[in-house]
Amino acid sequence: MTVNPCVGVWHPGAPPARERALTEAELKLCWRASEQIGPPYGPLFQLLALTGQRLKEVTGMTRAELSEDGTLWTIPGSRTKNHRTHLVPLPPLGRAIIERMARVESPNSYVFTISGKLLTGFSRAKSELNRIMATLEGRDVAAWRLHDLRRTCATGMGELGILPHIVEASLNHVSGAKAGVAGIYNVAEYAAEKKTALERWAVHVEGLVSGQPATVVNIRPAGAL
Numbered sequence: 001m002t003v004n005p006c007v008g009v010w011h012p013g014a015p016p017a018r019e020r021a022l023t024e025a026e027l028k029l030c031w032r033a034s035e036q037i038g039p040p041y042g043p044l045f046q047l048l049a050l051t052g053q054r055l056k057e058v059t060g061m062t063r064a065e066l067s068e069d070g071t072l073w074t075i076p077g078s079r080t081k082n083h084r085t086h087l088v089p090l091p092p093l094g095r096a097i098i099e100r101m102a103r104v105e106s107p108n109s110y111v112f113t114i115s116g117k118l119l120t121g122f123s124r125a126k127s128e129l130n131r132i133m134a135t136l137e138g139r140d141v142a143a144w145r146l147h148d149l150r151r152t153c154a155t156g157m158g159e160l161g162i163l164p165h166i167v168e169a170s171l172n173h174v175s176g177a178k179a180g181v182a183g184i185y186n187v188a189e190y191a192a193e194k195k196t197a198l199e200r201w202a203v204h205v206e207g208l209v210s211g212q213p214a215t216v217v218n219i220r221p222a223g224a225l
Contacts, residue, residue, distance in 0.1 A: 020148045021155040024208055026133075026141055030149075031209045033132035040112040041125040043097045048146065050094045050202050052153030052171045054081065055146055059119050063109040070095045075172075086172040089195035091202035122146065157201050166193045 022030060027049060034042035047058055057075050065074050073088040080086050090098070098111055106116030113119055126146060134140045150171065157167045168174070169190040 020144050020151065022144060022148060022152040026144070027152060027156075027205070028208055029133045029136055029141065030129065031205070032136060033129050036132050037125065037128060039101060040114060040119055041122075041129075043101060044112040044119070045125075045129065045146070045149070047094055047097050048149040049153060050091065050097070050205060051088055051198065052150045052157075053086075053088060054150065055122070057086075059110075059112060061111045063103070063111060066090075066098070066111075070098065080172055082172065082174055084172065084174075087189060087191065087194075088170075089191070089198055091199040093202040093206050094198075153201060156204065157197055160200055160204060162197045162200065166190055166197050170194045170197050 030049065031046060034045040036042070037045070044058055047053075048055065051058070051073075053075070057079055060079055061073065061075075065076070066072070067074075071090055073090055075086040075088065077083045077085045101111050104110070104113050104116045106113070108116070108118070110116065110118060130141065154167050154171055154173075157170065158164065162170075
């Protein structure tokens, strides 16, 4: 008879869901520290905060995925978590970050790269980012992960009044309004809405970093919860 030796053994269960999002002050510190780190890691961290896309998706960005005018980034389904092709309208600030990256001739033509290779070494780069943030702030910043920039983007757009299903569409996240059967039949790309959402968030971030608050009108419908 087969016996499972783990029966009755205590296990910790699934880890609690993370809820960490950077405050506006922390996001400003992160942006300034990223500028000091310089390319390719600094600009990559900034684009993570601006677009809310996943680290692997931004790291694997190639020149071929960008439209000729640089306004649209197409992430193929082979590179997304849900295996769905994802269109990311790039705001002017995001395009400026990409345009500053040196072009490296390689088979893949990665945007963020060293010697044409897929970027790695994020633990070291993140440690350096933390160190610079602490120096700028004069004290350590509460622990956070690079993935928290995605949550920061989503939270920030929500606070600007952008509707949840547009935030999810912008981040290619399927849950809530687009989960289950609804997600199967709701195939709208929300192209115009995503463009507006990401541009509004980028304007807000730019104003935050510059110290000159941008004119960003809250678009939450009257009476919305």
